[in-house]
């Protein structure tokens with residue numbers, strides 16, 4: 001197997017302008033980026049242009065895009081329906097934001113609610129981060145309990161509870177005492193750590209022990225039902241977690257900011273047939289514009305109403321429901337509700353995943369493809385990832401070699417992140433990518 005250093009050299013040899021732009025960007029932006037997720041070493045690519053399923057960088061290299069801005073672009077870049085919807089919204093409504101209620105907001109809410117396997121009401125936010133934050137606040141308000149439980153390694157946004165990731169040791173999960181949670185971000189207040197219980201995914205017995213022991217202070221549980229595109233969810237675990245939280249009077253939030261409309265037309269909630277109390281969404285539902293939403297039980301959403309008797313959960317946002325966000329989001333939802341378009345898309349993605357599996361096996365690559373629907377991971381470990389601790393079993397050097405080989409070959413993925421596909425990916429894209437992967441797996445296998 002060639003070393004990952006060799007693939008990195010190929011990457012840097014093709015991308016000198018990205019390197020110099022990154023050096024310039026470092027002078028005004030920490031690490032040269034506006035969000036940490038965009039950084040990777042030695043420097044990320046600077047893109048200049050996009051169209052459909054393709055990207056072009058500042059050195060003129062062309063890529064098939066399997067990152068799609070970390071998920072939102074399920075129609076690809078610059079889909080004509082989105083461009084038209086945005087232009088029409090300016091032409092007919094004349095603004096980016098009214099700052100008053102308007103009919104588009106109601107139409108959008110009616111459409112989104114009609115597509116989800118969960119009844120109730122919804123509120124809009126400007127990001128998935130804000131959506132999970134609001135959902136947790138609603139849970140706290142409904143239960144009167146300030147502590148929340150979350151799962152190790154799951155991501156819910158960049159605020160303090162959102163990035164908490166670990167508990168000190170696996171052995172802690174056997175204990176009835178809550179393991180202390182560990183901050184994933186500097187600057188996390190100790191009070192937040194003390195108010196956050198970290199649970200192990202796919203381990204119902206441990207969840208029962210910890211939640212029962214902490215039922216006096218924990219009122220809300222948040223989980224990614226299909227986490228990070230590569231954990232395998234045990235359906236019995238989700239069903240059990242639903243029963244357990246009901247039994248303990250806790251609010252259960254499914255965070256489907258990533259998996260919503262990517263796992264399948266009704267997200268993981270539809271696939272597993274388990275109904276949470278609240279659902280957080282984002283990414284896809286804004287058609288490529290900044291968005292988030294909390295959907296769920298009307299009695300919980302109504303806690304955010306300023307007319308609620310006995311006080312309310314304060315929720316606001318100058319840009320919530322901005323016109324072009326909703327116009328683009330609605331255009332996306334209309335396409336996603338057309339089964340004749342969406343079914344072939346999921347089928348083509350499954351066929352693509354199947355071919356990747358076949359190539360990995362034929363080149364004896366020690367890894368596997370995991371993840372539901374149009375968001376999947378190529379994991380360099382032969383055993384499935386069932387929880388955060390399993391992630392550590394991946395062969396990091398092999399994965400690094402794969403990542404940089406892909407970038408050097410014109411397959412755009414963000415290192416260590418999953419693959420995303422879109423309706424804009426053609427059979428030609430898949431074929432050319434498989435040809436390149438054949439070559440890459442032969443080199444790294």
Ligand SMILES: Cc1ncc(COP(=O)(O)O)c(C=O)c1O
Pocket residue numbers: 070127128129130132155156157158224255256257258259282283291292
């Ligand atoms: C499951 C999940 N929740 C929340 C978020 C945060 O969303 P945003 O980046 O829009 O704030 C993300 C982002 O990747 C996510 O994957």
